[in-house]
Amino acid sequence: MDDRTPGCYAVIFTSRRTEAPDDGYETMADRMVALARAQPGFLGVESARGPDGFGITVSYWESEEAIRAWKHHAEHVVAREGGRAGWYSAYITRVARLERAYAMGDPAKAPETATEDT
Amino acid sequence: MDDRTPGCYAVIFTSRRTEAPDDGYETMADRMVALARAQPGFLGVESARGPDGFGITVSYWESEEAIRAWKHHAEHVVAREGGRAGWYSAYITRVARLERAYAMGDPAKAPETATEDT
Numbered sequence: 001m002d003d004r005t006p007g008c009y010a011v012i013f014t015s016r017r018t019e020a021p022d023d024g025y026e027t028m029a030d031r032m033v034a035l036a037r038a039q040p041g042f043l044g045v046e047s048a049r050g051p052d053g054f055g056i057t058v059s060y061w062e063s064e065e066a067i068r069a070w071k072h073h074a075e076h077v078v079a080r081e082g083g084r085a086g087w088y089s090a091y092i093t094r095v096a097r098l099e100r101a102y103a104m105g106d107p108a109k110a111p112e113t114a115t116e117d118t
Numbered sequence: 119m120d121d122r123t124p125g126c127y128a129v130i131f132t133s134r135r136t137e138a139p140d141d142g143y144e145t146m147a148d149r150m151v152a153l154a155r156a157q158p159g160f161l162g163v164e165s166a167r168g169p170d171g172f173g174i175t176v177s178y179w180e181s182e183e184a185i186r187a188w189k190h191h192a193e194h195v196v197a198r199e200g201g202r203a204g205w206y207s208a209y210i211t212r213v214a215r216l217e218r219a220y221a222m223g224d225p226a227k228a229p230e231t232a233t234e235d236t
Contacts, residue, residue, distance in 0.1 A: 010214050012128060012176055014164050016225040046132050048166040048174045054225060056166045056174040058130055064217075090223030096128050096214035099182075105208030107134040107172060 004043050004060040008098050009067055011060075015083075015091035017053040025087045028079050035075060041066025046108060060098075067095060122161050122178040126216050127185055129178075133201075133209035135171040143205045146197050153193055159184025164226060178216075185213060 004010075017025065036042055041062035049055030061067045070076060083091065122128075135143070154160055159180035167173030179185045188194060201209065 004212070009217075010128075010130060010212065012130065014166075014176070014225045016223075016227075046172075046174060048132075048168045048172050050166045050168065054164075054166050056164060056176060058132070058174060058176075084222060088222070088225070090221070090225040090227065092219060092221040092225060094122070094128065094219040095217045097217055099127075099213045099215055101210060101212040103208070103210040104202055104206070105134075107132045107206070107208040107210060109134075109208065 004098065004101065006098050006100055008043055009061045009064060010058050010096045010098055011067060012094040012096060013057045013059070013091065014094075015055050015057075015088045017049070017055065018086060018089050019053070020086065023087065024082075028082060028087070032076065032079050035073065036070060039066065039070050039073070041069070044108075064095075122216065122219065124216050124218055126161055127179045127182060128176050128214045128216055129185060130212040130214060131175045131177070131209065132212075133173050133175075133206045135167065135173065136204060136207050137171070138204065141204065142200075146200065146205070150194065150197055153191065154188060157184065157188050157191070159187070162226075182213075 033045055033047075036045060036059060043060035043062060045057065045059040047055065047057040061070070151163055151165075154163060154177060161178035161180060163175065163177040165173065165175040179188070
């Protein structure tokens with residue numbers, strides 16, 4: 001399916017956005033995804049946010065060490081401070097170890113390219 | 119923070135909705151959440167779907183046994199068949215064991231009730 005196999009780690013970040021258009025959030029979020037992709041041990045990221053402002057982002061990492069390194073990345077620390085100060089009204093970060101996975105197609109791809117693989 | 123403590127399990131369900139309004143999806147989804155809440159070992163559920171149809175639902179469970187029982191629940195099996203047949207163009211289910219969590223407030227609550235707890 002992909003390289004997010006059992007034994008890798010998922011960081012589940014659930015958050016509620018404050019009601020503040022044009023506060024620089026989108027630019028920061030895009031930058032953080034680009035930065036994360038460049039980190040050693042990064043395996044992938046998925047994100048969804050509904051119209052009510054509640055969102056879930058799950059990033060996948062090869063190891064706890066990779067997660068720790070990303071957590072202490074300078075720019076990421078700055079972004080997190082911003083998140084605490086204003087972009088989010090609340091958030092929870094959960095770190096979990098992947099046990100198993102099963103799929104039909106790939107939801108990260110556009111529908112027309114998804115194929116059944118179960 | 120809540121009872122989703124280290125050692126419990128998260129089921130990370132990422133999916134892409136087909137473009138089919140009024141196909142009964144919302145009714146089924148609401149019913150599944152209500153059913154899940156009534157299952158032994160259920161700890162919580164969080165869900166977000168963006169305007170592009172990509173969504174993430176994370177449910178939390180006390181044990182692998184609780185997840186298995188829910189997987190084999192008759193109505194859930196029927197709903198899953200429907201998901202395969204039409205509601206989703208693709209999905210991935212990942213089961214992960216929670217290692218740790220840290221929070222600011224509770225993103226599941228409305229912003230005005232969220233309080234800092236870090």
